[in-house]
Amino acid sequence: MNITAEISKVLNHEIMKGVTLLDIFIFIVIIAVAVIIAKIVRLNVRRALKEKVPKTTLATIEKLVYYTIIVIGFIVAIPYIGFSLSGLLVAGGIAGIVIGLATQTVISNLISGLFLLAEKPIKIGDGVSIGDVGGVVKDIRVLSTTIRTWDGIYVRLPNEKVFTSNIYNYNAHAARRFEYKVGIAYKSDADKAIKIIEELFEQHPLILKEPKPQIFVEELADSSVVLIIRIWAPSSEWYGVKTEMLWKIKVALEKAGIEIPFPQIVVWKGEEKG
Numbered sequence: 001m002n003i004t005a006e007i008s009k010v011l012n013h014e015i016m017k018g019v020t021l022l023d024i025f026i027f028i029v030i031i032a033v034a035v036i037i038a039k040i041v042r043l044n045v046r047r048a049l050k051e052k053v054p055k056t057t058l059a060t061i062e063k064l065v066y067y068t069i070i071v072i073g074f075i076v077a078i079p080y081i082g083f084s085l086s087g088l089l090v091a092g093g094i095a096g097i098v099i100g101l102a103t104q105t106v107i108s109n110l111i112s113g114l115f116l117l118a119e120k121p122i123k124i125g126d127g128v129s130i131g132d133v134g135g136v137v138k139d140i141r142v143l144s145t146t147i148r149t150w151d152g153i154y155v156r157l158p159n160e161k162v163f164t165s166n167i168y169n170y171n172a173h174a175a176r177r178f179e180y181k182v183g184i185a186y187k188s189d190a191d192k193a194i195k196i197i198e199e200l201f202e203q204h205p206l207i208l209k210e211p212k213p214q215i216f217v218e219e220l221a222d223s224s225v226v227l228i229i230r231i232w233a234p235s236s237e238w239y240g241v242k243t244e245m246l247w248k249i250k251v252a253l254e255k256a257g258i259e260i261p262f263p264q265i266v267v268w269k270g271e272e273k274g
């Protein structure tokens with residue numbers, strides 16, 4: 001904002017009758033003080049948010065705070081040079097309505113972005129699911145959030161949608177649980193199978209001891225005895241552990257002679273009467 005240009009515009013277009021040099025001096029002092037305060041506040045905002053928000057978002061917040069304080073100072077100072085605020089308020093009110101209607105979505109995204117920055121339900125690097133979009137958060141700006149989907153596609157979401165949607169954050173908790181359903185043949189020893197799988201839990205360095213893994217018989221199905229296996233792993237490593245353990249369980253059970261059957265139907269015919 002060019003303060004000198006604004007002052008020159010006011011002096012050239014407004015009636016200066018009754019305005020003294022002291023009034024002009026006060027006007028200039030108020031503007032100067034507003035600029036100084038704006039710079040100090042902007043510096044403090046930068047220090048407070050430097051490690052908490054992305055650089056692009058921080059720059060936007062700094063400018064918003066800086067110019068808001070200068071505008072407030074200008075409004076406070078302008079009566080000293082004989083400018084009536086009544087006409088300014090009427091014109092500003094009409095202009096505000098027009099601009100508000102035209103920028104309703106932008107303002108909504110801006111406010112939502114500020115709430116997201118304050119609430120912090122997500123941060124850069126988190127694996128999330130927002131509405132029908134899932135992936136890794138790559139950037140959080142004042143107006144929008146960028147997500148790289150699991151397929152590597154970058155998606156820009158307006159912050160209003162992010163703020164009003166259900167957010168599933170897969171990294172907010174330090175640990176994450178996953179589970180398998182493993183069927184073993186009825187003729188196999190279920191207790192032995194459970195013991196073998198528990199030994200695999202003990203051997204793996206990334207399977208957490210607390211919360212404790214669980215394994216139990218869930219169902220006596222048509223073709224198998226169904227075991228439920230629930231495992232906790234660090235959120236940053238859970239997918240690798242999940243894919244690794246499923247294969248290890250299969251191999252270990254087969255080596256122990258425990259059959260993992262495919263779906264089958266046994267047809268029994270009664271003895272024919274002679």
